[in-house]
Amino acid sequence: MLQVGLNHYLFVSAILFSLGIFGIVTRRNAVMVLMGLELVLNSANINFVAFAKFGNFGMSGQIIALFVIILAAAEAAIALAIVLNIYKTFSTVNVDEIDKLKE
Amino acid sequence: MWMRLINLKNSTMNETFILNISIVVLFLPLLGFALLIFSGKKLPKAHIVETLILFAALVLSIIIGFTKLAYYRDHNIIGELSWISLQNVPVLGSLNIDLGIKLDNLTVIMLFVVNLISFLVHLFSIEYMKGDKRYNRYFAYLGIFTFSMLGIVLTHNILMMYIFWELVGLSSYLLIGFWFEKKSASDAAKKAFLVNRIGDIGMFIGIMILFTNYKTFTFDTIFAQISAGNLPFNSPIWLTAAGILIFMGAVGKSAQFPLHVWLPDAMEGPTPVSALIHAATMVAAGVYLVARIFVLLTADAMLTIAIIGAVTAFVSATIALTQNDIKKVLAYSTVSQLGYMIMSLGVGAFAFAFFHLVTHAFFKACLFLGSGSVIHAMHHEQDIRNMGGLRKKLPVTYAAFLISTLAISGVPFTSGFLSKDGILAGTLAFGNLTGHWLIPVIAFVVALMTAFYMFRLVIITFHGEPRDHHKYEHAHESKWVMTLPLVILSVLSIFFWYSYNPINAESGWFLDKWIKTPATIVPQDMRFDFMKSTAFVETAQQSTGEYITHSENYVHTMHSVHYPAMILSLVVGGIGILLAFSFYQWKKFDADKLAARLSPLYKFSMNKWYFDELYNNYIVEGNLKFSRFLSWFDNTIIDGIVNGAAKVTRLVSEVNNLFDKYVVDGLVNFSAFLSGSIGMGFRKFQTGKVQTYVVFVVFSVIILLFIFRPFF
Numbered sequence: 131m132l133q134v135g136l137n138h139y140l141f142v143s144a145i146l147f148s149l150g151i152f153g154i155v156t157r158r159n160a161v162m163v164l165m166g167l168e169l170v171l172n173s174a175n176i177n178f179v180a181f182a183k184f185g186n187f188g189m190s191g192q193i194i195a196l197f198v199i200i201l202a203a204a205e206a207a208i209a210l211a212i213v214l215n216i217y218k219t220f221s222t223v224n225v226d227e228i229d230k231l232k233e
Numbered sequence: 234m235w236m237r238l239i240n241l242k243n244s245t246m247n248e249t250f251i252l253n254i255s256i257v258v259l260f261l262p263l264l265g266f267a268l269l270i271f272s273g274k275k276l277p278k279a280h281i282v283e284t285l286i287l288f289a290a291l292v293l294s295i296i297i298g299f300t301k302l303a304y305y306r307d308h309n310i311i312g313e314l315s316w317i318s319l320q321n322v323p324v325l326g327s328l329n330i331d332l333g334i335k336l337d338n339l340t341v342i343m344l345f346v347v348n349l350i351s352f353l354v355h356l357f358s359i360e361y362m363k364g365d366k367r368y369n370r371y372f373a374y375l376g377i378f379t380f381s382m383l384g385i386v387l388t389h390n391i392l393m394m395y396i397f398w399e400l401v402g403l404s405s406y407l408l409i410g411f412w413f414e415k416k417s418a419s420d421a422a423k424k425a426f427l428v429n430r431i432g433d434i435g436m437f438i439g440i441m442i443l444f445t446n447y448k449t450f451t452f453d454t455i456f457a458q459i460s461a462g463n464l465p466f467n468s469p470i471w472l473t474a475a476g477i478l479i480f481m482g483a484v485g486k487s488a489q490f491p492l493h494v495w496l497p498d499a500m501e502g503p504t505p506v507s508a509l510i511h512a513a514t515m516v517a518a519g520v521y522l523v524a525r526i527f528v529l530l531t532a533d534a535m536l537t538i539a540i541i542g543a544v545t546a547f548v549s550a551t552i553a554l555t556q557n558d559i560k561k562v563l564a565y566s567t568v569s570q571l572g573y574m575i576m577s578l579g580v581g582a583f584a585f586a587f588f589h590l591v592t593h594a595f596f597k598a599c600l601f602l603g604s605g606s607v608i609h610a611m612h613h614e615q616d617i618r619n620m621g622g623l624r625k626k627l628p629v630t631y632a633a634f635l636i637s638t639l640a641i642s643g644v645p646f647t648s649g650f651l652s653k654d655g656i657l658a659g660t661l662a663f664g665n666l667t668g669h670w671l672i673p674v675i676a677f678v679v680a681l682m683t684a685f686y687m688f689r690l691v692i693i694t695f696h697g698e699p700r701d702h703h704k705y706e707h708a709h710e711s712k713w714v715m716t717l718p719l720v721i722l723s724v725l726s727i728f729f730w731y732s733y734n735p736i737n738a739e740s741g742w743f744l745d746k747w748i749k750t751p752a753t754i755v756p757q758d759m760r761f762d763f764m765k766s767t768a769f770v771e772t773a774q775q776s777t778g779e780y781i782t783h784s785e786n787y788v789h790t791m792h793s794v795h796y797p798a799m800i801l802s803l804v805v806g807g808i809g810i811l812l813a814f815s816f817y818q819w820k821k822f823d824a825d826k827l828a829a830r831l832s833p834l835y836k837f838s839m840n841k842w843y844f845d846e847l848y849n850n851y852i853v854e855g856n857l858k859f860s861r862f863l864s865w866f867d868n869t870i871i872d873g874i875v876n877g878a879a880k881v882t883r884l885v886s887e888v889n890n891l892f893d894k895y896v897v898d899g900l901v902n903f904s905a906f907l908s909g910s911i912g913m914g915f916r917k918f919q920t921g922k923v924q925t926y927v928v929f930v931v932f933s934v935i936i937l938l939f940i941f942r943p944f945f
Contacts, residue, residue, distance in 0.1 A: 163924070
């Protein structure tokens with residue numbers, strides 16, 4: 131029977147992180163980019179929890195994960211508000227087209 | 234102490250009082266000037282104010298004169314204040330310049346003469362200048378002129394004298410050029426000013442010779458030093474030079490040959506001005522100056538002065554013979570009489586020179602004012618050929634004019650006879666003692682010519698038949714303000730004011746008590762022989778306590794030539810008058826025919842010896858040529874240098890410009906270009922797309938991880 135160890139967790143977390151980065155980089159829709167961002171945050175959460183479980187750190191890992199979740203919620207709220215405003219201004223949420231900063 | 238109040242030397246309260254009055258007298262005309270010049274046309278009766286001011290000055294000067302001559306006859310009143318007192322001046326050491334007033338008999342008499350004539354001229358001008366558009370300014374100028382003349386008279390040092398001397402020059406310039414719209418008047422003013430300046434240069438050098446040696450300008454201090462044997466630069470030649478150079482100032486102001494040319498031209502000024510300037514004051518200033526420095530004149534200087542005076546008297550008398558302008562005749566006669574005075578000083582007859590100065594001031598002022606009255610009556614006609622017969626129309630003017638003419642011709646019972654006779658005796662004694670016989674000969678010839686041309690003037694103007702009937706009909710006697718001065722002046726031309734003896738002035742109070750020849754201070758071996766004091770005279774000096782300059786020999790000669798001189802002068806005067814009458818009154822001889830026969834001589838005299846032409850052709854032209862050369866030098870050489878310098882500067886700055894443009898600007902532009910192109914390179918990284926940045930971040934993190942390898 132395969133024992134689930136730290137490496138498995140880290141492996142899942144790495145895949146999730148990579149998927150998140152991939153989503154951020156490849157998606158055109160700003161909402162999808164935000165979703166990728168959530169994946170990245172959650173991969174970090176998995177890492178915290180995994181190290182907390184296997185390392186001798188007490189409950190701090192889990193608590194930080196909780197904080198991150200709360201922070202992610204707040205961030206999502208603000209980010210979606212920004213996306214709404216972007217849409218209002220540019221009539222699009224396509225991040226490729228929003229390159230005003232270039233000029 | 235930079236300045237302190239008037240410091241009186243051994244003075245009583247009364248002397249202070251006289252000094253204070255004399256300061257008031259000095260500044261009264263200046264007050265009038267300030268009042269008139271600043272009020273402009275706002276004061277309608279300003280001329281009355283000015284005349285009253287002058288009257289006050291006259292009254293005060295009479296008080297001063299009376300007090301001085303009655304109570305302080307042999308005592309000079311001096312008041313001075315330190316003006317500039319500096320220590321540690323380079324070269325000089327300490328420098329002290331005093332301002333001061335010296336009242337001696339000469340001063341108080343001049344004070345009275347100047348104030349009286351100035352007042353009478355003011356009075357006369359009220360009517361004469363009526364209707365002139367610059368009426369008030371005219372009186373203002375008269376005021377400042379009187380002020381400067383009084384300054385010359387009152388001062389006790391030669392620096393102040395020089396300052397007032399120049400002020401006189403300025404105010405005479407203003408007065409001569411009063412009608413400056415006329416080209417001839419403005420030219421005459423300029424000529425007077427410039428010619429005077431030539432003399433003043435000499436005077437200034439002379440003053441500086443004395444100042445560098447004695448470190449003071451005060452007359453008495455300088456004289457004390459010289460009499461102590463302290464000569465300028467320890468050389469008698471320098472003393473002679475100083476005397477002659479200071480005399481040059483008098484040559485300019487008193488219109489002596491060769492600087493006499495300005496005075497006849499100055500007749501362009503209003504006629505009362507001529508009376509003031511050319512009779513009593515400005516031209517007398519030169520004689521007064523020579524009288525002031527008389528004591529330091531060496532034998533050589535005196536001889537120079539005598540010769541210049543004689544030449545002046547002769548030249549201008551010959552010119553006066555043929556002039557047809559009433560004022561020109563008087564002008565040349567003035568020059569001639571001034572030559573007389575200067576000559577008289579040169580031959581050592583100091584007292585007679587000053588006496589003649591005073592008498593001449595009165596009768597010449599009378600003549601000028603009389604001519605002003607004639608000109609006024611004839612509506613500004615000055616040519617005597619258009620006059621004639623005015624005796625009936627202008628009785629008062631005629632009487633005054635005649636008395637003055639008698640005086641200037643040296644007829645007995647007039648003041649002119651007394652003074653002129655003294656001068657002639659002085660020249661005769663001089664010729665007798667030194668062998669310079671030409672000087673008395675010239676003096677007598679001039680006396681003859683003077684009598685002739687003055688009577689010619691009187692006869693042509695006042696006698697005979699009127700030549701211009703239209704003007705004659707309109708001629709009328711002037712108002713009392715014009716005739717009163719004439720009467721006063723002509724009365725002053727009668728002998729009894731000066732001496733109770735009508736034929737000998739020596740016993741009169743003027744010469745016997747008031748004016749004494751001062752003791753010369755020149756070293757013995759530089760005096761004329763007749764001015765060397767002998768033992769006899771020195772004892773006489775001790776016993777009487779009076780100054781005696783001349784040797785007993787001179788006094789004897791003077792007495793012995795007195796009567797011959799008087800008889801000779803009567804004879805030549807009588808011949809002159811007779812000739813004038815026979816030519817112009819009785820028509821025994823025809824003056825025109827004589828003139829035609831002596832045509833070259835006549836023309837020579839008529840054209841004033843061609844002095845003006847000579848000066849214009851050689852001196853003025855030469856000056857102009859030199860100025861043109863200087864102008865050319867300026868334009869080509871100096872300007873060339875300046876322009877060359879400018880060109881070089883421009884060239885250098887053009888090179889600088891190129892350097893700036895290509896090297897400095899190139900460096901700046903290059904650095905800008907460099908940073909610009911680097912920026913352009915980096916710009917590519919900034920796409921504005923968030924995702925690109927994320928990719929960069931991820932790859933950077935991976936690269937950093939590989940570089941630092943935290944886990945391996």
